[in-house]
Amino acid sequence: MNGAVWGPLMFLGALAFIFTGYPVAFALAGTALLFALLGSLAGHFDLILLTALPERTFGTMSNYTLLAVPFFIYMGTVLEKSRLAEELLETIGLLFGRFRGGLALGVILVGALLAAATGVVGASVTAMGLISLPVMLRNGYRSEVALGTISAAGTLGQIIPPSIVLIVLGDQLGVSVGDLFRAALIPGLALTGAYAAYILGLAAVRPGWVPALSKEMRDAARGELLKRVAFSMMPPLILIVVVLGSIFAGVATPTEAGALGAVGAMALAAANRTLGMDVLREAAEDTTRLTIMVVFLLIGSTAFALVFRGLDGDIWIADLLTGLPGGWLGFLLAVNLLVFVLGFFIDFFEIAFIIVPLLVLPARQLGLDPVWLGIVLAVNLQTSFLTPPFGFSLFYLRGVTPDHVPTTSIYRGAVPFIAIQVLVLAAVVWMARPA
Amino acid sequence: MRTLRRLAGAVERLNQGLGGVLRWLALLMVLMGAYNALARYLTRYAGVSLSSNALNEAQWYLFSLIFLLGAAYGLKVDAHVRVDVVYGRLSERARGWIDLLGTVLFLIPFTVVMLWVSYPTVRNSWGVREVSPDPGGLPRYPIKAVILVSFALLLLQGIAQAVRALDRIAGRGAGEGGAAAERSAGTAAGPGVGGHL
Numbered sequence: 001m002n003g004a005v006w007g008p009l010m011f012l013g014a015l016a017f018i019f020t021g022y023p024v025a026f027a028l029a030g031t032a033l034l035f036a037l038l039g040s041l042a043g044h045f046d047l048i049l050l051t052a053l054p055e056r057t058f059g060t061m062s063n064y065t066l067l068a069v070p071f072f073i074y075m076g077t078v079l080e081k082s083r084l085a086e087e088l089l090e091t092i093g094l095l096f097g098r099f100r101g102g103l104a105l106g107v108i109l110v111g112a113l114l115a116a117a118t119g120v121v122g123a124s125v126t127a128m129g130l131i132s133l134p135v136m137l138r139n140g141y142r143s144e145v146a147l148g149t150i151s152a153a154g155t156l157g158q159i160i161p162p163s164i165v166l167i168v169l170g171d172q173l174g175v176s177v178g179d180l181f182r183a184a185l186i187p188g189l190a191l192t193g194a195y196a197a198y199i200l201g202l203a204a205v206r207p208g209w210v211p212a213l214s215k216e217m218r219d220a221a222r223g224e225l226l227k228r229v230a231f232s233m234m235p236p237l238i239l240i241v242v243v244l245g246s247i248f249a250g251v252a253t254p255t256e257a258g259a260l261g262a263v264g265a266m267a268l269a270a271a272n273r274t275l276g277m278d279v280l281r282e283a284a285e286d287t288t289r290l291t292i293m294v295v296f297l298l299i300g301s302t303a304f305a306l307v308f309r310g311l312d313g314d315i316w317i318a319d320l321l322t323g324l325p326g327g328w329l330g331f332l333l334a335v336n337l338l339v340f341v342l343g344f345f346i347d348f349f350e351i352a353f354i355i356v357p358l359l360v361l362p363a364r365q366l367g368l369d370p371v372w373l374g375i376v377l378a379v380n381l382q383t384s385f386l387t388p389p390f391g392f393s394l395f396y397l398r399g400v401t402p403d404h405v406p407t408t409s410i411y412r413g414a415v416p417f418i419a420i421q422v423l424v425l426a427a428v429v430w431m432a433r434p435a
Numbered sequence: 436m437r438t439l440r441r442l443a444g445a446v447e448r449l450n451q452g453l454g455g456v457l458r459w460l461a462l463l464m465v466l467m468g469a470y471n472a473l474a475r476y477l478t479r480y481a482g483v484s485l486s487s488n489a490l491n492e493a494q495w496y497l498f499s500l501i502f503l504l505g506a507a508y509g510l511k512v513d514a515h516v517r518v519d520v521v522y523g524r525l526s527e528r529a530r531g532w533i534d535l536l537g538t539v540l541f542l543i544p545f546t547v548v549m550l551w552v553s554y555p556t557v558r559n560s561w562g563v564r565e566v567s568p569d570p571g572g573l574p575r576y577p578i579k580a581v582i583l584v585s586f587a588l589l590l591l592q593g594i595a596q597a598v599r600a601l602d603r604i605a606g607r608g609a610g611e612g613g614a615a616a617e618r619s620a621g622t623a624a625g626p627g628v629g630g631h632l
Contacts, residue, residue: 021522
């Protein structure tokens with residue numbers, strides 16, 4: 001029963017060190033070394049296990065799935081820095097804004113699409129908060145509705161392919177990223193549809209909360225609108241459809257589609273005459289930094305996992321999770337609760353690298369399909385990012401919201417969307433049940 | 436302390452310079468990835484092999500170079516993700532303490548252990564001039580040696596971080612290009628993390 005003592009100690013130790021705020025990658029690696037040393041002094045750990053680290057590092061270097069991450073980040077940052085994403089957002093706003101609730105629908109649609117383009121919560125929430133929020137508020141939108149729509153739409157990127165969350169989850173769960181993308185399309189579209197239905201419902205019941213664009217704004221835009229739809233809206237849309245379509249059709253691997261999508265984004269930016277050296281440099285710099293961050297987090301987590309397993313911590317976790325009352329349902333509820341709470345404080349990368357590998361074994365023992373386990377986790381994290389008071393999406397939105405809008409409005413606005421999330425999450429848990 | 440500060444400055448300049456080069460490798464990697472994707476597709480129809488194991492491997496060699504050589508640069512510009520629920524609310528001096536202790540107790544021992552356990556693997560690979568198991572693949576030993584370079588750079592940057600942290604504890608500020616200054620510029624929005632996705 002060695003793992004039952006060392007497992008919890010090491011797990012809590014890692015959490016404590018992570019919360020000091022020292023870079024997570026090295027806090028994890030340091031925890032691993034500390035417990036390797038303590039374990040070996042107590043005679044429970046063989047230090048020779050640490051010599052597996054170079055081979056693990058090499059495995060990360062030659063990991064073909066992970067290569068998709070920098071490619072999609074590059075594609076997203078080029079679309080963002082070349083202002084293509086911004087123009088897409090403005091054009092869809094003008095196109096939909098002529099109807100009641102249209103501005104909010106546009107935000108949801110762009111959230112889903114930008115999502116597809118970037119998968120970066122911070123980027124899409126910030127962009128929509130800066131561009132769409134002022135337009136919605138000026139037009140007399142109820143601020144809660146405008147704020148809730150933006151923070152919720154900004155999280156759609158977590159679940160709608162080619163979300164980077166899904167790529168990393170696929171790698172950690174040992175399932176094909178293509179399968180995960182296909183499965184994620186169902187809850188992704190369900191969420192988008194439910195958000196849209198909520199806005200349409202408001203437009204019917206509370207028309208004053210979601211007014212259409214004023215006549216002046218509509219008239220001012222009329223002449224240009226067709227041109228903008230053709231040149232600003234369609235090209236990024238087609239790029240996204242082609243990238244996703246090639247993955248779903250099995251023509252390209254996610255890695256290949258990501259690389260082609262990144263080059264496609266550069267081509268669109270060039271056609272738009274906004275592909276300067278500065279855009280190339282910033283996109284490359286962002287991609288470099290994120291790649292370094294993600295991979296070193298994985299290396300630190302690998303060191304943690306190696307020692308944790310050496311101390312039988314994985315057996316402790318598996319026993320704990322498979323012994324819960326309610327079998328698979330108890331397991332999923334416990335995991336959901338843990339991930340939901342952790343999602344307030346730590347990034348999904350940490351959760352994916354530290355927690356998810358520990359779930360694979362118990363999930364298999366309970367007969368759960370790892371693909372659907374991944375989908376449950378993705379929807380759960382997305383919900384967590386939207387939940388006050390700690391949700392990341394709400395923080396990013398606060399950062400770009402005028403000071404006179406109280407933070408409580410942001411929180412209140414999120415509530416209806418959280419209700420939708422909970423319903424979809426429950427449906428996904430049900431879909432994940434063992435065959 | 437003065438010598439240490441000079442050393443820290445030199446290490447920081449080295450890693451900063453490296454970062455400036457690595458970002459262009461990211462662009463090269465994107466272009467190469469796209470070429471490889473097209474080549475695989477075209478090969479199927481053209482009947483002429485446009486793709487090769489060397490090109491496919493070059494793609495992940497570039498990926499490896501970026502994060503291995505960039506790890507120390509990432510440390511310098513504070514790109515490694517932190518959980519700053521607590522850290523974000525602390526005084527500059529308290530943050531200095533966390534960075535100092537974290538570097539001395541976690542980062543530096545980890546780099547030393549990684550150098551220690553990787554050296555025999557790299558030496559063996561180098562000794563037999565290890566190449567890819569796939570036909571036409573690239574030599575493996577140089578890229579494996581980069582693992583050593585990576586952790587050596589990280590060790591040096593760790594020492595530099597410790598020196599800067601000491602200065603912050605003593606209230607002498609972060610100095611030019613210190614991580615703290617870049618962080619406050621980098622994450623204006625919310626207490627989230629630098630690279631939060």
